[in-house]
Amino acid sequence: MKKLIIALLVVLMAIAPIFAQPVTEAQTGSVYWLNFKPESDAVLQELAAAYTAETxxxxxxxxxxxxxxxxxxxxxxxxxxAPTLFVVGNAAAVDTWGDYCYDLKGTAVANELTTDAYNLYDANGKLCSIGYCYECFGIIVNTDLLAKAGYKLSDIKNFATLKKVAEDIHARASKLGFDAFTSSxxxxxxxxxxxxxxxNIPLYYESVADGWTECPPTLKGTYLQNFKNLWDLYINNAAVAPNTLAVGGYDAEAEFGKQQAVFYQNGNWEYDALTTKYGLKDSQLAMIPFYCGVEGEEKAGLNCGTENCWAVNARAKEADIKATLDFMSWMVTSAKGTELLAKTFGAIPYKKAAAPANVFLAQANEYSAKGHYVMTWAxxxxxxxxxxxxGVxxxxxxxxxxxxxxxxxxxxxxxxxxxxxxxxxxxx
Amino acid sequence: MKHRDSAASLSSTLIRRPIRHWGWLFVGPMLLAFCVGFLYPFFRGIYLSFCRFRTTSDAVFIGLGNYSRALTDPGFVHAFWYTALFAVVSLVIINLLAFAVAYFLTQGIKGSNLFRTVFFMPNLIGGIVLGYIWSMIFDGILSKYNTSILMKTEYGFWGLIILVCWQQVGYMMIIYIAGLQAVPTDMIEAANIDGASRWQTLIRITIPNVMPSITICTFLSLSNGFKLFDQNLALTAGQPYLFAADGSQIRTTEMLALNIYNTFYSQNSVSRGVAQAKAVIFFVLVASLGLIQLFATRRKEVQQ
Amino acid sequence: MISHPGLAPERTRKMILTALFSILCIIYVLPVFMVAMNSFKLNTYVKTDTFGWPRGESFAGFSNFVTGMTFGNYPFFKSAMYSFVITVLSSALILICTSMAAWYIARVDSLFCRAIYYLCVFSMVVPFQMVMFTLAKTADTVRLFGFWGPKLNTPWTIPVIYLGFGAGLAVFMFAGFVKSVPLAMEEAAAIDGCGPVRTFFQIVLPVLKPTLISVGILEIMWIWNDYLLPYLVLDRTMYMTMPIHIQYLKGSYGTVDLGATMALIFLSIIPVIVFYLICQKHIIKGVAAGAVKG
Structure with missing residues (x-):
C-alpha cells in the first residue's frame, strides 16, 4: 500500500510538467482581454468562443x-x-498606463467609430483608448406600479415632486404591497x-459651474446637499432599514424584478436582466433623471457617458497586437460581434452597430431630442x-x-x- | 573529546567523501528552487525598494525617497500601532486561554482527548474561510442591533481577536500540553505531600517548568499577530475609514501586511516603490522578532 | 467502601470540569455548524436570519450547492482539483528535496553547508510580503528547466516556488533530527559498499519517518490554506484554488450570492475535517514537534 502511494507520487511528479504545456509560440498571435465589467463576463466569453470558432x-x-x-x-x-486588450477609461488611467497604450489612430477599428467623443488622448495627442460603448443611468421606474399607486410618470418633474410621490408610496407601502425604492x-x-x-450629482454640477477640463486638485462640494437630498430619499423610503445597509446582502435587482419597488437607481445595462430574467415588459420600464433639487433640473436628462474604452498593449508581441486589432474590428463590424456587443453593452459608437433594443437608451435620446441637458460622467x-x-x-x-x-x-x-x-x- | 574526534574522522572517510560526489543530487534541487523562490525575489525586492517603478521590469533608481514616504504615511503609521496593539492583546489572551485549557486537560478529566481534538480543529481552516465564517456570525449578531462589524473600529478589533483566539488557542494548547506532560510528576507529588495548595503548586512548580513552552508560544503568537493577512482581508478589509485633516484615508482596522498589499496594488504607480519599502521595514520588524526568539530558545537549550 | 475525605470533592471537581468543557466544545464547533446551516438557506436569509433554522421560505435545499458549482463562470471542482494537486505535489517535493538536502548538510558539515543552513534559518523569519511582488514576476519569467519548459505559474510547476519559499523550516527540522541520529548504521552501510543514494533512501529515510510526517503535516496545512502566494503567482487567466475562488466570489460585482458562498465554504471545510479526523494523532504530534523546533 505504502509503496503504491509512493510510486504513484513519483509518477505524478514526473508527469506533472507534461500537463503544464509550455505556451506555444504561435505565429498567429492571440488575444487576452482583461475585462472591466463583471456583469458582461458571460456574454464576452461567448463572443470570444465565437471568434475562435470562426478564425x-x-x-x-x-x-x-x-x-x-x-x-x-x-x-x-x-x-x-500581459493583457493585450485592456480598459483605460479616464484621464487618470491615461496618466498611469499611457506609455503602454498602442496608438490607435488610423486603425481599422478606430475608423469604424461614429464619434470622437469617448476617445482619450495623451498629452502628445496619441490616441490611447477608444470608447466601445456608451451608457446611461438614472432612476429606473416601474410605470405599472406607479400607476397602481395613482401617479403618472409626468407627475414627476423635479425633486419636490419625486419626493412627494416616493414618500406617499412609502407611507402606503403595506397597503400597496410594494415600496418606493429598492434597497441601497x-x-x-x-x-x-x-x-x-x-x-456624479455633485461632481457633474460642479464641473459645469467651473468648466472642468482636467481633474481639479480640490473639490468645492457646492452640490453635496443635492446628493444628500436624493440619498436621504432612497434610504428612508425603502423596505429595508437604513442602518442595515452597511451589512448589505440585499438584492436590489431581484426586488425590482419581482415588482416590490417602484424606483431603482441603475443603468441601461440592467435592461437585459430585467426583461429576460424577470420578464418585465418594455411598457413597464422608464428611466428618469437624477432629480435632486438643483435649479432648472426640470430640463435635466440622463447621465450618459462611458468609462469603457479599449486600449491595446503597445508592449505586447507584434503578432498579438495584430490579432487584437483584428479581433476588435471583427467585434464592431461582423453580424455576430455587433449582436453580442449590443446585447451586453447596449449602444456602441460604431458605424455597423446593431441597434440595441434598449428602452433606456432610447429614452436617453428622447431627453436629448427634447432639449434636456445630458449629465456627463464627471x-x-x-x-x-x-x-x-x-472612503466615501x-x-x-x-x-x-x-x-x-x-x-x-x-x-x-x-x-x-x-x-x-x-x-x-x-x-x- | 578524543572519542568524538575519532568518530568524526571515521564518518568523514566513510560517509562524507562518498556523499560529496552526490552533492549536486542532494542539495542541487533544493538550492535551485531556493534561489528562484526566495533569494532572487528577496534581493530584487530590496533593490526595488530604492526604485520608482510601475511594473517590476521598468524600475528607476531613486534612493531613499520611498522610505521617507513610507514612514510619513499616516496610514502606515496607524497600521503599525494597530498591529502592535493587536499582536500584544492577542498574545496575552491566546496564551492565557491556551494555558488554562491545557492545564485542565492534563488533569485526567474524562473526555480530554475529545476536547483536545475539538479545540484544535479550527486551526486547519484557512484564513480567508475563517474570515468569512466569522463575518457572517458577527454580522448576524450585530444586525440585531442595527450595526455591522464594518461600522466601528472596536468591533473590527475585538472581532479579529475572537477570530484568532478561535483559530489559535488549540494550537498553543497542544504546545502547552506537551510542556505540562513533561513536568516531573514527583515534584508535584512532593509539593502535594508538603501541603501546598493547587495554586501554589501551579505558580511555584508547574509554571517555571513550562517556561520553554511559554517562550515558544509567546513568540509564535506575537509573530502570527504581526503577519496576519488573510483573516484581516476577509473580516473587515480595513473598514471603517477615518479621514486625517488633510483628507488622507486611514483604514482603521488595516494591519501592516494588508497596508503593504493595498499600497502596492490599489493606488497610483508612485506607490509601488513605497509599498516595497514598507515591505522591507516590515521584514526588519518581523525578522528581529524571529531572531530574538531563536536566540532566546537557543540560550535555554544551552542552559539545560 | 470507606469514603476517602479528599477523593469525593476531587471526583465532583472533575465531573464539573468535564461538563464545563463539554459545553465549551459545543460552543467551539458552532461556527462550523452555522456554515452548514446557512448553506441550505436562500441568499437573502443568510444576512437577515443568520441564526434561524432553514425552513419554509428560507430553505433552499441543495440549490446553493448546485449554483455554487459554476458560480462566477468557474467550475468549483476545478479549483478544488487545483488545490489538491498543488498541495500534494508541493508537499511531496518539499519532503523529498529538503530531507535530502538536510542529510547532506548535516553529514558533510562544510562551510558551504553551514552557509546554506543559516540561509534557511534566515528565510524562516522573512515574511511573505517582503518577496511577494518580485516572486510573482519571477514565477512568470523562469521556466521549469531554466529557459525551457513550462513556466512556474501553473499548478503543476508551482511546487518549485513552494519548495523555494518553504524550504527553510523543513531543512531546519530535518537537519535538527539528522544530527541526533547516530552514525553507526550509515557507517555499516558504507562499509558494506552501499552508495550514498541507496543509503539515504533505504536507511536514513525510514529513520526520518516521524519528522517526515511532522513536516508533511505542517506543509499540507500551510499550502492547502494558502491564499496570497497562489493568488499572486498562479496564472490567473486559467487557475484558481479554493481560497482564491471563495475570495473572488465574495468580492464580485452584480450580486453576491451568500447562500452559494456558504455552500462553497462548507464544501471546502469538509475535506479538511475528514483529513483531520483520519490523521488527528499525527497532526497534533506534528504541530507540537514543529512548534518546538521552529
Whole structure:
C-alpha cells in the first residue's frame, strides 16, 4: 500500500510538467482581454468562443472582481503574457498606463467609430483608448406600479415632486404591497451605484459651474446637499432599514424584478436582466433623471457617458497586437460581434452597430431630442478612483447607521478632503 | 573529546567523501528552487525598494525617497500601532486561554482527548474561510442591533481577536500540553505531600517548568499577530475609514501586511516603490522578532 | 467502601470540569455548524436570519450547492482539483528535496553547508510580503528547466516556488533530527559498499519517518490554506484554488450570492475535517514537534 502511494507520487511528479504545456509560440498571435465589467463576463466569453470558432485565433477573456480592476491590471501588466486588450477609461488611467497604450489612430477599428467623443488622448495627442460603448443611468421606474399607486410618470418633474410621490408610496407601502425604492445596499456588490453613479450629482454640477477640463486638485462640494437630498430619499423610503445597509446582502435587482419597488437607481445595462430574467415588459420600464433639487433640473436628462474604452498593449508581441486589432474590428463590424456587443453593452459608437433594443437608451435620446441637458460622467475625473470611492462608502455607512449632521460632515470630508488627498497622492 | 574526534574522522572517510560526489543530487534541487523562490525575489525586492517603478521590469533608481514616504504615511503609521496593539492583546489572551485549557486537560478529566481534538480543529481552516465564517456570525449578531462589524473600529478589533483566539488557542494548547506532560510528576507529588495548595503548586512548580513552552508560544503568537493577512482581508478589509485633516484615508482596522498589499496594488504607480519599502521595514520588524526568539530558545537549550 | 475525605470533592471537581468543557466544545464547533446551516438557506436569509433554522421560505435545499458549482463562470471542482494537486505535489517535493538536502548538510558539515543552513534559518523569519511582488514576476519569467519548459505559474510547476519559499523550516527540522541520529548504521552501510543514494533512501529515510510526517503535516496545512502566494503567482487567466475562488466570489460585482458562498465554504471545510479526523494523532504530534523546533 505504502509503496503504491509512493510510486504513484513519483509518477505524478514526473508527469506533472507534461500537463503544464509550455505556451506555444504561435505565429498567429492571440488575444487576452482583461475585462472591466463583471456583469458582461458571460456574454464576452461567448463572443470570444465565437471568434475562435470562426478564425481559430485564441481569445482569452478574464474578468476582474468588482473594485479590483486596477489591482488586477497592475499585477497582470507585469507578466510576460500581459493583457493585450485592456480598459483605460479616464484621464487618470491615461496618466498611469499611457506609455503602454498602442496608438490607435488610423486603425481599422478606430475608423469604424461614429464619434470622437469617448476617445482619450495623451498629452502628445496619441490616441490611447477608444470608447466601445456608451451608457446611461438614472432612476429606473416601474410605470405599472406607479400607476397602481395613482401617479403618472409626468407627475414627476423635479425633486419636490419625486419626493412627494416616493414618500406617499412609502407611507402606503403595506397597503400597496410594494415600496418606493429598492434597497441601497453598501456591500461591494452594489455600493458603486452610489459612491460612483449617484456621486456624479455633485461632481457633474460642479464641473459645469467651473468648466472642468482636467481633474481639479480640490473639490468645492457646492452640490453635496443635492446628493444628500436624493440619498436621504432612497434610504428612508425603502423596505429595508437604513442602518442595515452597511451589512448589505440585499438584492436590489431581484426586488425590482419581482415588482416590490417602484424606483431603482441603475443603468441601461440592467435592461437585459430585467426583461429576460424577470420578464418585465418594455411598457413597464422608464428611466428618469437624477432629480435632486438643483435649479432648472426640470430640463435635466440622463447621465450618459462611458468609462469603457479599449486600449491595446503597445508592449505586447507584434503578432498579438495584430490579432487584437483584428479581433476588435471583427467585434464592431461582423453580424455576430455587433449582436453580442449590443446585447451586453447596449449602444456602441460604431458605424455597423446593431441597434440595441434598449428602452433606456432610447429614452436617453428622447431627453436629448427634447432639449434636456445630458449629465456627463464627471466622475471620470476622480483621482485614484477606487481608493476615493472606498472612503466615501465607509463614510456613508456611518451616516446610514445614524443620520446626524456630524456623520454627514464625515461624508463631506470623504468627498472634499478625500479628493484633495487622492489628487496629491496621484500627482507627486 | 578524543572519542568524538575519532568518530568524526571515521564518518568523514566513510560517509562524507562518498556523499560529496552526490552533492549536486542532494542539495542541487533544493538550492535551485531556493534561489528562484526566495533569494532572487528577496534581493530584487530590496533593490526595488530604492526604485520608482510601475511594473517590476521598468524600475528607476531613486534612493531613499520611498522610505521617507513610507514612514510619513499616516496610514502606515496607524497600521503599525494597530498591529502592535493587536499582536500584544492577542498574545496575552491566546496564551492565557491556551494555558488554562491545557492545564485542565492534563488533569485526567474524562473526555480530554475529545476536547483536545475539538479545540484544535479550527486551526486547519484557512484564513480567508475563517474570515468569512466569522463575518457572517458577527454580522448576524450585530444586525440585531442595527450595526455591522464594518461600522466601528472596536468591533473590527475585538472581532479579529475572537477570530484568532478561535483559530489559535488549540494550537498553543497542544504546545502547552506537551510542556505540562513533561513536568516531573514527583515534584508535584512532593509539593502535594508538603501541603501546598493547587495554586501554589501551579505558580511555584508547574509554571517555571513550562517556561520553554511559554517562550515558544509567546513568540509564535506575537509573530502570527504581526503577519496576519488573510483573516484581516476577509473580516473587515480595513473598514471603517477615518479621514486625517488633510483628507488622507486611514483604514482603521488595516494591519501592516494588508497596508503593504493595498499600497502596492490599489493606488497610483508612485506607490509601488513605497509599498516595497514598507515591505522591507516590515521584514526588519518581523525578522528581529524571529531572531530574538531563536536566540532566546537557543540560550535555554544551552542552559539545560 | 470507606469514603476517602479528599477523593469525593476531587471526583465532583472533575465531573464539573468535564461538563464545563463539554459545553465549551459545543460552543467551539458552532461556527462550523452555522456554515452548514446557512448553506441550505436562500441568499437573502443568510444576512437577515443568520441564526434561524432553514425552513419554509428560507430553505433552499441543495440549490446553493448546485449554483455554487459554476458560480462566477468557474467550475468549483476545478479549483478544488487545483488545490489538491498543488498541495500534494508541493508537499511531496518539499519532503523529498529538503530531507535530502538536510542529510547532506548535516553529514558533510562544510562551510558551504553551514552557509546554506543559516540561509534557511534566515528565510524562516522573512515574511511573505517582503518577496511577494518580485516572486510573482519571477514565477512568470523562469521556466521549469531554466529557459525551457513550462513556466512556474501553473499548478503543476508551482511546487518549485513552494519548495523555494518553504524550504527553510523543513531543512531546519530535518537537519535538527539528522544530527541526533547516530552514525553507526550509515557507517555499516558504507562499509558494506552501499552508495550514498541507496543509503539515504533505504536507511536514513525510514529513520526520518516521524519528522517526515511532522513536516508533511505542517506543509499540507500551510499550502492547502494558502491564499496570497497562489493568488499572486498562479496564472490567473486559467487557475484558481479554493481560497482564491471563495475570495473572488465574495468580492464580485452584480450580486453576491451568500447562500452559494456558504455552500462553497462548507464544501471546502469538509475535506479538511475528514483529513483531520483520519490523521488527528499525527497532526497534533506534528504541530507540537514543529512548534518546538521552529
Amino acid at each position: 481559430g485565433v485564441a481569445v482569452k477573456v478574464v474578468t476582474a472582481a468588482s473594485g479590483t480592476y486596477q489591482t488586477t491590471l497592475t499585477a497582470e501588466m507585469d507578466k510576460e503574457a 445596499g453598501m456591500d461591494p456588490s452594489s455600493s458603486w451605484r452610489f459612491s460612483g453613479h449617484l456621486g 466622475f471620470n475625473y476622480t483621482p485614484n478612483v477606487e481608493t476615493w470611492r472606498a 462608502v465607509s463614510a456613508m455607512n456611518q451616516y446610514d447607521a445614524n443620520q446626524t449632521d456630524a456623520n454627514w460632515e464625515t461624508v463631506k470630508t470623504a468627498f472634499i478632503q478625500g479628493w484633495a488627498a487622492q489628487y496629491k497622492a496621484a500627482n507627486n
